[in-house]
Amino acid sequence: MSAESILTQELQPHIRYADFLHYHPWKTPPRIITDYMLLYVQEGSFRLSIEGETYQLMAGQFCFVQPGIVHQMESISSSITFMALHMELFPSSVENRLEMIVPVDHGYNPDLITVQPNLRVFTDIDIPFVLKLSRPDWMLDAMQQAITHWNRKNALDHLQAQVYVTEIVLELIKEYTTRPMSELNRSTALHWVPAYMQYRLSETLSVEEMAQKALMSRSYFSMHFRKQFGLGPHQFLLKLRLDNATDLLRSTVLSLQDIADSCGFSSVHHFSKMYKLRFGYPPSQIRRQS
Structure with missing residues (x-):
């Protein structure tokens, strides 16, 4: 160790x-x-x-x-x-x-x-x-x-x-501890954040809200999040939402509107746009393949 x-x-x-x-x-x-x-x-x-x-x-x-x-x-x-x-x-x-x-x-x-x-x-x-x-x-x-x-x-x-x-x-x-109490209250361990994001996928979740929960400034939170997970918090959350949407497209008969709502996208148009940007094809293609 x-x-x-x-x-x-x-x-x-x-x-x-x-x-x-x-x-x-x-x-x-x-x-x-x-x-x-x-x-x-x-x-x-x-x-x-x-x-x-x-x-x-x-x-x-x-x-x-x-x-x-x-x-x-x-x-x-x-x-x-x-x-x-x-x-x-x-x-x-x-x-x-x-x-x-x-x-x-x-x-x-x-x-x-x-x-x-x-x-x-x-x-x-x-x-x-x-x-x-x-x-x-x-x-x-x-x-x-x-x-x-x-x-x-x-x-x-x-x-x-x-x-x-x-x-x-x-x-x-x-x-x-040799650290000031202010630093104890601001631990940089953010292992809880992905699970927190998963539970909040269908809701509006801002970086500011997560930083506040971690007792950090937005910039400090974003820096340590990227260091631990290799992506910024917004990009990581978007990845979780798109991966969850893919699972729903393959395993359910939910409409694109319902999937967009359950994965936290503001509209079907926004969902389709983000999905195509990441995977190179629209979500409807996954549904046709399934």
Whole structure:
């Protein structure tokens, strides 16, 4: 995955494990995780050793460990209680999914272990190991709710837990993106636009309206649309309308007027003119062939 914006990615948060945990003297071996781990210390304290640094986490603090990074944790207090969430952020197949925790031994080769992408590959997000959040109370409540619902072990509660973890991921991205909030609200990912056009084929749909829905100026929207789809938005919409009209000509007995109306053309004359400009022959020829 090349270095690019987190805002252009397909994110699909998914809980793999969630629980309230309590340990007496506790120490992990050096290890990596294959997903993302969010911890909240409820009682006690522990030491996180990661990338040559050591962090001491006390009650009331959150930490976030990403995939593929060798780390070790050890309790400082005689006992420790914390909340733990293991989650994926990106789509993955069950067949290729490994255990959440992989101990580091002499045969360890990070290139042979399938993990979720480390967020450092993206240019516009930087989440530290020890979190300093604007809304820690909100995060604490969201974690508690996610864990509680996930441990009820039924489909509806699991679905509710996924809603909470999606909100947690959204909060982390908003908190630690390096982009201004104005740019967050103006993501250049326009993958939703073709489906939006399909649903609106029979209606008048302007570039200005689509740009407004995307929170962009007309020129900014048109530039990014052409970059992503190879055509300007007006030309792309016209192509969808003519392709849909061709399907209707071949598969129905609708009149040219009805087809023109259902595909968003202002008149049969306009429909016929645009059709001949693109295909080199009038729509009536398709009807005769059919």
